[in-house]
Amino acid sequence: MAVTDEPLALTTGEDLVVDRPLGVFTRPQGGKGWRDWLSTVDHKKIGIMYGVAAMFFFVVGGIEALLIRLQLAAPDGQILSADVYNQVFTMHGVTMVFLFIMPLAAAFANYLIPLQIGARDVAFPRLNALSFWVWLSGAIFLNTSWIVGGGGADCGWFCYSPNSGLAFSPSHGVDFYALGLQIAGIASLVSAINLIVTCLNMRAPGMSLFRMPVLTWMLLVTQFLLLFAIPVITVALFLLMFDRLFDAQFFNPEAGADPLLWQHLFWIFGHPEVYIIILPAFGVVSEIIPTFSRKPIFGYSFMVFSGIAIGFMGWGVWAHHMFVSGIGPLSVWAFSMSTMFIAVPTGVKILNWLATMWGGKLRFTTAMLFAVGTVAMFTIGGLSGVTHALAPADTQQTDTYYIVAHFHYVIFGGGVLGLMGGLYFWWPKVFGFMLNETWGKVHFWTMLIGFNLTFGPMHVLGLQGMSRRIDTYSPGFGFAFWNLIATIGAFIIALSVVVFFLNVWKSRRDAPHLPAPGPDPWDARSLEWMIQSPAPEHNFDEVPIVESDDEWWHRKYGYDENKNVVRIATIEEATQKGDAVGVHLPAPSFWPLVVALGLPIIGYGLIFNLWLCVLGGALVGLGIYSWALEPVDDPDADHDHGHDDHDDDDDDDDGEGAEAEMADATAGAEEGAD
């Protein structure tokens, strides 16, 4: 199938291909209207869309968090009923994890991996678009359960059976959870495959694995974690779905099933998941701190290996979430031991960052503030993590606010602060203007203060015995004071988020009156700073030949005979001009969007009416086949990629055309049909 020596007569693709002149290479600001965005296969635009959507869901999840905090602000809270409260905290967890922080990390991965390794795009641009659209359709699908599903899922984000069973959660919320995460999972899996191949196969000449920037490394490890973790939750979600929709007996104790099966499957996924959340932020911090210390990252290889080690060890600790669930004492002991030692590679990272700052010249831009804040705040969360790792101690801590404190410190204090720093750092590269530093600093400090006010007291509350997932507490417990503080803190965080949005708005408005930031506003170190800002559509005019790690920095600086750093080239001299013409770029396509639209329809079908599945399945099938049959290039486009090269070469173009399609069809069809 799918062989496109010449455009096929039956091709359905061309008509829909947006007529996009391939000769224009500075990326148009904001693109050319919505059709461009819907059909784009450009990893940068896809990255931006991930980022925007993620921030949207941050606000959604944040509003849910504020509702939680309002309800708990005082004893006997009356704002939400118990039922709604349960839905709100469940959807808060699910939204924040799957719809905010993962896609925000995906935004960085999509935008930056190709740039950092000197590639034109990811390995499979259309698959990349597919990932985004599938994720988005899953995200929207999940949230429509508020409207059509009789409420959100109410089983907690880890949705333990049998509480997630039909008998105990009769609304459709859990069905939406199972199917929505399934759909989002397809996106993560496809994107993991794509980005792994990109890292392994698309590097610029000389960009050996051990010259890849730490961010790319951490993102690569993250993709491997996703690659192997997603199938596990897929299994779990399928079993749950079969139980709920087709009366299977996987988790029903009445039928002799063992509810702990769900817990194992969930946490085999769930623990790697937490490193999926944190490693990208670690990567971001590892880019920012050296830049603003004017030093190379300290212990590059230790940084990389500790990241890999975290990735590996993350697979052997999952049952630390099940210390009190009644798995035997030997299992508990083994998992307790393995968990403790994960502190070691993480500690290496923390200390190497400190060593990078040691003797450096620290310039506290907003990005740097966030990065340094991340180091400190993550450490607090990591250390409370170590106290959970002691199984006997955890029997007192588990399912209390002490845990809630732990994971918000690592997730928010580590993940969110880190990625926020990344936003400030790469903003000029992505959008061509700087975010206002003063406002940025206000953002940072309000966020830091709000964050500590919110989650710091939760340590105390947890040790005082406040259980998590409770919708009210009585005055006599003595929880009132710290809860009030936490609620105030949450609103300060909200304020800081508003400051951020205002900053974006204001900076954008002011941008025309300010000098353009130029390609390399921070005097940074990796390849993405070598090209113009915003990054031109074709990324690199010429693919750079890489000769060292921190390649870009070494193109600007050398050493004199006294080993002092001297500038050897100005930024203007060393950067690419972004004016290359005739670069062959992958043509846009609507089919990824079509495939993605089919999936939620299948989802609704499974829940409401199986006929819809036929419709959705048809859409997916149509999308996949049209995709496979559409020519790889826009045949009419005026670009200098001719088909007149010697025959053999076409094989390569068809790498996207034929072979890729085959794999796409495989992966896509499979997931679609599954």
Add this chain to the structure above:
Amino acid sequence: MSDLFNVRRRGTGTGLLLALLLAGCASDAELDTLEPQSPVADEIWGLALPVFIIAGVVLVLVCGAVLWLSLKNRVATYEGDDEFPAQTAHNNPLELGWTIGPAILMAIIAVATSVVHFSINSVDEENAMPLTVHGETVDWEPTVVVVGQQWWWEYRYYLDGQQITTEQLADQRNLPPADIVTSGQFAIPTGQEVELIITSRDVIHSHWIPALNGKRDAVPGRFAPWKIEAYDPGVYFGQCTEFCGLSHSRMRMQTIALDPPDFQAWIDEQMAPATFDAELQAYVDAYRAGEPAAVDDEASAELRGLDVFAAQCASCHLVNGFNDMVNGEPYDGADVVSGSAPDLTHLMGRTTFAGGILNLYNEDGTVNVDDLARWIRDPNGIKENFADGLADGELPRGMPDRNLTERQIDDVIAFLITLGPDADGWMIDATEVE
């Protein structure tokens, strides 16, 4: 430290305890994890405290270093600054050092953890205590079967000297008849290691009495061993800590630790079936024989209440000596998802009800009829549940609203008050000793 955590010292003196019991604190008392009151809780705290301190030290070191480096090495701008700091990029001994250092530290913590872990998970085999059951002395290895369900705890005592095995317990819906069944509160003898066998009838719950031990999940289909012990007599509060649905937050419980003689007294009281005065007894006898007697308006409130109970409540709630025999058949199961509702035989022998969230007695020792009435009038309003307005085939979860008239409510409460020891019953008597 203790101010910070708002610790309230709990004395063991009778007066204080009594005050605490009656001061309306039953549902609101602290769940503090920092005040261990038992050997196991002590062991846990003995492990946690040093690690908290170590973590604190690491925290101060790291955050201190961050702060110090930030202040010391900061520059305002790189503008016009051509001098770069030394470009040190690695130092292998140093890096190995801070790989191995924490590893050693963790290894030490790991050893301590292992010791405590295996210690708190071991069961003392030699803990049998003599107990008089039906006038005979038996060697009781203190064991309580703990069954969670939405949203209350049931405690079952098997006393006849035989150890109950998990095989015997295989079906949580039909556990072997126990000598004592209570809900929300359970008694243990002080200074005795009591084994808990924890399970559930519906979803997963978690049993947690912070002062006495950590938690253990109640998983349907599984029986988790756990142990509990208290140094001193007293009431120890707990909370279900595994999210179990709608009223998870209102699923609480208490452990009552009693001196062994008091414990024996408690056992004696609880073992006995409910007793009725002559008027009620006649009704009961007829009911058990399958020929319920008619009750007219002129009958006593208790009798009218019993009649209401028979019609409205007896399908779920068991009262030993009354509906353990229905139409000549033994009582079988309840109409709720878990197949069970609290055993009310000795209702008045408890001090709290409805999953430990409401007080059964007022401060002055009288029965808290207001809350009882509120509960019967609108259980869902007090503790949200899924018991009313269900679709066909759906079983209720929690206590339904039986739409009783106010008079019926008063009557049924009058009857409930006859169940078990009255206001100055076992509990207060027993804890007065010391």
Add this chain to the structure above:
Amino acid sequence: MNMTETVTETATHEESHDHPSDWDYVKIALLLGAITAVEVLTYFESAITVFENNAFTIASLIVMMVVKFYLVAMYFMHLKHDNSIFTKLFGGGLALATIVYIIALSAFEFWA
């Protein structure tokens, strides 16, 4: 990961020379078929002498399974002749799955 950094001719077309011939494939298939036959035989064997040598039967079944798996992966999927990165990626997934699920089943006291 030991990877060639430059495009090397041998790396890309390595399949072509030491590729097994069709006849080699047929031989491998025959071998696979033969092993399968033996496997199935154990079933009839154990049907006759049910409790005899159960552990041995299981052990040999697993060995035969691994051999078959190996043959298909190495020859039909030509991992043996291909770039070692494939073996690493696939083997990594396989090993991870094996270890993780063995641990998980152990936590259920599956082997007891």
Add this chain to the structure above:
Amino acid sequence: MATATVDAAVDSHDEGGHDDHGTTTGISNTKLAMWVFLGSECLLFGGLISTYLLYKTNRGPGPENTVIPTDVFDIPFTSVSSFVLLMSSLTMVLALSALTRGDNPATRAWLLTTAMLGGVFIGGQVYEFTSFIREGVGFTHNPASSAFYTLTGFHGVHVSLGIVMLMSLYVASKQGKLQPKHTETVEIVGLYWHFVDVVWIFIFTVIYLIPVD
């Protein structure tokens, strides 16, 4: 996307990336992707297999639910269909080898044979399922049966998708669009096909042959 790695050093003209696959490792992206994907599939099937193993003797309570798949296994029958699937791996490599030689008719013949063998396997599975259901092992009856149908069903769906891909290749070849330079496409479909086969090798031994006591 070979064109994405324009190698400026080799050729300032932008089409420089046309040396073979033009990738860092020299391997094509697609093939690499397929192997990465197969690595991930190991965890999927591992999860399903473990679930089945955990539940294989779980009859659930109640007398009406007591029949479990192992009670009704028909080993001789399954042996035959396992053998069929195993041989389809052979025909798959022969198809690839024929295409390498440029023998299009043989390629088509082997592709079709492979697809048909796969079809026979699926047919066997459908027969197995229906006869199991007749013998009282329903999907919803007990954990063992739910796990059994889910595991073998997932495998069956994989085989079916493989058949779809093989038939697509067949049609492409009929239209003359499957030429020796496309061996890699066939190879990649083959990888998927063989993987599905090795999964069955595992399932056949661990689920069917190893006796349960």
